Amino acid sequence: DIIYYVKQHFQSIFNGIRDLKLSITNIDQPKVDKERRATATSESRSHSEFVVITQQDIIQVMSDDGECMPLHRSLPLQKSVEQWLSRLQESVAETIRTDIASCIKDLDNGLPYEELISKYT
Numbered sequence: 001d002i003i004y005y006v007k008q009h010f011q012s013i014f015n016g017i018r019d020l021k022l023s024i025t026n027i028d029q030p031k032v033d034k035e036r037r038a039t040a041t042s043e044s045r046s047h048s049e050f051v052v053i054t055q056q057d058i059i060q061v062m063s064d065d066g067e068c069m070p071l072h073r074s075l076p077l078q079k080s081v082e083q084w085l086s087r088l089q090e091s092v093a094e095t096i097r098t099d100i101a102s103c104i105k106d107l108d109n110g111l112p113y114e115e116l117i118s119k120y121t
Helices: 002-007 042-046 081-108 113-120
Strands: 017-030 050-063 068-076
Touching: 002 017, 002 081, 050 081, 068 081, 081 113
Parallel strands: none
Antiparallel strands: 017 050, 050 068
16 A cells, blocks of 8 residues: 555655554445446446445645544545655645635634633644
């Protein structure tokens, strides 16, 4: 699994990210036979075989100190490591920007300190 090898280098790639939490979903998709693709009828499709495809999404990042930050948008792992690493960086930045803006808004609205702590930690 490619993510295992990439995780070993997170400390040098990302400042403060130690690990990722993944959501794993199995998706049943009909197996398409090349020979029957052109002549498939609705009756033959109903008796088709299924292939289970595993979808992995990054849903949370974990810091060196064990703190967890859920991402606002889950991020699908794709075959191209460079693409999902770049998108991970964008997703983490977006989550931090959104959380900071939300915290400032809560401060301006007078949310008590104790509630701020429980909401943002």
